[in-house]
Amino acid sequence: MTLPKVPNQRKIVDRRALAAAIDAVVAEKGAAKGRPAVVALLRAALADGRAELQGRLLKRPGAGHEHAHGQAFLIDQLIRVIHDHVTLHVYPAANRSSGERIALVAVGGYGRGEMAPYSDVDLAFITPGKPTAWCEQVIEAILYYLWDLNLTVGHSSRSLDEMVRMAKEDLTIRTALLEARFLWGDQALNAEAGRRYRAEVVPGSESTFVQEKLEERNARHRRMGDSRYVVEPNVKDGKGGLRDLQTLYWIGKYLYRVQSAAELVEKGLFTHSEYRSFRRAEGFLLAVRAHLHTLAKRGEDRLSFDLQREVAARMNYADRPGKSAVERFMQMYFLQAKHVGHLTGVFLAHLEEETATRGVVAGFFDVVRKGRARKIDGFVVHGGQIAAPADDWFQQDPVRLIAIFTLAEREGLDIHPGTMRMARRDAATITAEVRRDPRANALFLDVLAGRRDPEPVLRWMNEAGVFGRFVPDFGKVNAQMQWDMYHHYTVDEHTIRAIGLLSQIERQTLADDHPLASGIMPRLVHRRVLYVATLLHDIAKGRGGDHSVLGADVARRLCPRLGMSEEETDLVAWLVRYHLLMSATAFKRDLSDHKTIVDFVGEVQSLERLRLLTVLTIVDIRAVGPGVWNSWKRQLLADLYEAAQERLRLGHKTHGRAERVSAKKARVTDLLGDKGHLVADLDDRFDDTYWIAEPEDVIALNLPHYAAARDGELPLSIEAQFSPEFGATLVTVIGNDHPGLFFRIAGAIHLAGGNVIDARIHTNRVGKAVDNFLVQDPLGKPFSEASQLARLRKSIEDALADRIDMVPSLAKRPLKAMRAENFSVAARVTFDNGASNRFTVIEVNATDRPALLNRLTRAMFEQSLLINSAHIAQYGERAVDTFYVTDLLGTKIHSEERLGRIEAALLEAIAAGKPRVAEAAE
Incomplete structure (x- = not known):
């Protein structure tokens, strides 16, 4: 293997000039005393070469091959100069024996000639037999020069026999030597190494x-x-x-x-x-x-x-x-x-x-060709694979490009890779005429809403380019990244994953994870509406404007083409338009507030819409990425669903709320087992608001904690426990309620190294605060070790006992730049006096930073606001914190002047959390 020709080589490094300069140093000072000067010359040549290549890369920023080969050329020339210097000046040997030979070989990526500026330099030193003393001295000297240049060197020194033996035994060595490229030294020895590799290592080992x-x-x-x-x-x-x-x-x-x-x-x-x-x-x-x-x-x-x-x-x-x-x-x-x-x-x-x-690697691919191939819909099927019967099969009728995927989903078959290649080649035959063909659209709906498993088939369709050709709007989001910390996948991949989850829920394979959605699916009237809405819910991302509104417009155009009725089209368009409504309501609003449910139901209007929206919301969140879905979110969505369902069924009747609370009490009683009596024992302490707002498993933890604090007459009781279901640590504080309690707890959690990701605060009928916080560390991991949990409890206890001067302590804690700082989230404060009959709702959008909740709640305390409940939501780098507040007299805030002061205070609190420039640069 030889390195491709690199243009203007001498501008990168002039090997002859460098060698002459080294010769001059040796002539003046000798090899030993001249070593520092030689290293300086080599370093200068490396720096100059890198600078030249960097300049070329900036001029031609996409010239990846040219730059990679240039980097390899630079290292090649330096190694050759070093080798000659060592063998001629440092360890000269006038009459070398046949064993005193070395071949320098570039291996791995370096051998292939593909190097980035800081790639490892992978070298193999090959000797005829066991290295002589001279060979060992030369190899060591070469390596020391390379290390002096701060290069990361991966190296091996082997005889011909060792090379063959180790290549046979080790895949990594065999692969590295496969890319071997002669650099310098003994050419005959290198040729012998190559011959033995091809003759003794490769034959018989292909499979x-x-x-x-x-x-x-x-x-x-x-x-x-x-x-x-x-x-x-x-x-x-x-x-x-x-x-x-x-x-x-x-x-x-x-x-x-x-x-x-x-x-x-x-x-x-x-x-x-x-x-x-x-x-x-x-x-x-x-x-x-x-x-x-x-x-x-x-x-x-x-x-x-x-x-x-x-x-x-x-x-x-x-x-x-x-x-x-x-x-x-x-x-x-x-x-x-x-x-x-x-x-x-x-x-x-x-x-x-x-x-x-x-038969080169016969047996590995396990291609079983037993029996005669059969035909289905004109396609050849054998060995569990579908194949096109002729090379022009798709060109004859492009609708077959959809039909093959429909067949694969319906029959549970793979598509032969060769046929996939044909499909990709012929995808361009899908024209507007094909897209209007009723046969093609019916087939597409069949695969999209397939009963077996549409996810892998839709992914194949996408990989072949057929998906984007048939649904051009989907083609526009192909490989489109959503540049934030919330979404883990590109838009097309997220969408296909969501459809796959929907199929799994329908097939009841995720009943334990998603009992609500699994129970809803068999009751749906408009099943395929849900699949089409899942396909289209993010279809308009990247167009500018609200993707929900733009996506609804896409749905109104596309659904009739797919053969859907006017009623189905309206439903799909509504679901796409409001696909974020349920999650926004569940995670950012107080579900115990009657007005929240009334407003949500006013938009949903029917049980079928509610069912469809619930399942769509669940698969949308779950398909965002690992760790996004948890039991906290599952419980909140279930609570909203149950409340909305009761409202839709019972209208303005009020006993639906009581029935929901009663049902939740019964489930908590079951969870508590032999402590189930606590539900009745503490019934006079907690009102319906608490029972509606909290998930059942959290209540089952709160009640024994509360009972123990009461029985022990403890003025303050703090529990911190790792919750695998939430992927976080649940911190519960029970004590006498007083103004400023919230911001002190939030500040203490931050001082202990925690980050609040959700909070539920309650004051019960006897004036006791029961506050629940979900906490993670700055890397998004829960506190699970005993020492961490103890530190959380101690920090909160000290803060509430005034043993910590909160403001200066927080000021001393460095606010280091976080990954969230790579994104721009405009700070925004909105007020809504229509979302609740009793409270002013304040929603704050900001970059998620440590102690943000503490700063916001402290600002509210200083503005004489009483916080009734807080709802903390995180979407990657974006924090959305919602507070239900009143003034000190318990009334809403209507004064525009006062609302302006509150907004200014909150924006100031947000700005105070930005990392300083010096810290951000660290």
Whole structure:
């Protein structure tokens, strides 16, 4: 293997000039005394070379291949100069024996000539036999020079026999040597190493190599999140990243002895078009990795939020209406990752076909061809796979591009990779005429709302490009990132996951996780409405404006085309328009406030709408990403559903509330077991508001705690316990209520290193405060160790006993920059006197920062407000905190002047939490 030609090489490094300068130093000072000067010359050459390559990258920010090869060329020349200096000046040997020979070989990514600015330098030193003393001295000296240059060197020193033996035993070594590239030293020895590798290591091991490489890839994917659409992808090791492309090349090289990816075309594994796609994806990913290394000043391969914006700017992406520069850049990234996925499928399909006839890796793919193939709807089916019977099958009738996916979902079959390749090639035959075809639309609805498992089939359809062609609005959100800390996946991936969850709920496979939704599904009248609404709920993201409103417009256009009735179309449009209504009400409003339920029901209007919206809300939240759904949210949504259902069924009758409370008391009694009597014992302490607001499992913890505090005549009792269901720590404070209690508790939690993610505060009938807080650490993890829980309790106890001077203590605590600071959340305070009959509702939107809740509640205390309840919601970097308040006389705040003062105080409190510039730079 040779390194591709690098333009203007001497501007990067002039090896002859550098060698001459070193010779001059040695001539003047000698090799030993001249060593510092030699190192200085090498460092200067490395710095100058990197600067030259950096300048080229800024001029051509997408030239990934050129930059990677340039980096490898720079290191090549430095190693050659170092080798010659060591063998000529440091350890000269006039009459070397046959054993005193060394071949310097670049291996791994360095051998392939693909280096980022801070990539490891992987070297192999090969000797004929056991290294002589001279060989060991030379190798050590070369390594010390490289370490002096602050290069990260991965190295091995092996004899020819050791190389062969270890390559046979170890996949990593075998793979590294597969990319071996001669650098300097003994050419004959290098040629012998290559000959022995090809003759003694490769033959007979092809099947094992392919199997191990694909298993290695799958394990890496699982480790990195098993999706190419995670919002902070790893450019090198993530699914759809550089390592996936390299795996294809490794397999091709091992089986077919190719020396470059271009030769895969000659072997029939890629078409010319697919190879161009390979090169584009590889070049883009190499460029992104180069910018990442340059910005981080280290070997950084994770495209994290704090670097995405900067990489986008360096690669000349600009804002467009409805889509920021970083969103456009990340969409391009995910499109390239999608191409990598397609290329993997194509490659393995051809490999399978080759193995069926040539037996190169026979047995690995386990292609069972027993019995005769059968036909279904014209498609050939065998071995659990569907195949097109002819190369022009889809071109003859493009509706078949939809039919094959419908068949796959209905029959539970896979689609042959070769046929998938044909579908991707022919996706462009889906024109406006095909999109209007009633057959195609009926087939599409069949797969979308399939009874078996539509998720994987829709993902195949998306990967083939058929989905976006048939539903162009979906094509617009293909690979579109939602640039925030809340959403874990691209819009298309989130949508397909939501449809998959909906199918699982309908098939009753998630009944334990989602009992409410699982109970609703069999009672729905408009089942397919729900599937179409799930498809369309985020369809208008990235267009500018409210995506719910714009999405409803899309629904009104698309649903009639899909063959849906006017009633179904109206329902889908309503669900898309209001798909955020239920979560906003449940998480940001007081469900014990009668007006909350009245307003929600006024918008929903029917039981069918309520059922549809409930299930859509659940799958939408659950599909956001891991850790977003928890039992707290499940309980709040269930409470809202039950309250709204009672209201819709009973109208203005009031006994529905009492029945709900009674039913919850019965369930809590069951949860308490032998302590179930506490429900009746404490009935005179807690009113209906408490019973409606709190989840059952929290009440089952609160009541024994309250009883123990009462029986012990404790003025203050604090409990902190890890709650796996919530993914957080539940902190409960029971004590005498007094003004400022809330902000003191919130401040104490922050001083103990915690972050409040939700809060429910109550004052019972005898003036006791019963406040529940969900707490996590700054990394979003719960406190679970005994020492952490004790620290939380002690901090709250000290704060409420005035043993802590809260304001200066909080001021001393550093406000370090958090990941949330990478995002811009405009601080906003809104007041609503119509949301409750008794309270003014204050909603605060701000960047989520430590101690935000403490600052807000302290500002309210200083503005003489009484907080009746607080509802803390987090959406990644955005905090939405809602407070139900009155003045000291218990009345709403109507004065515009006073509302203005409150708003100013709250905005000042938000601004006070911003990290200082010096701290943000740390």
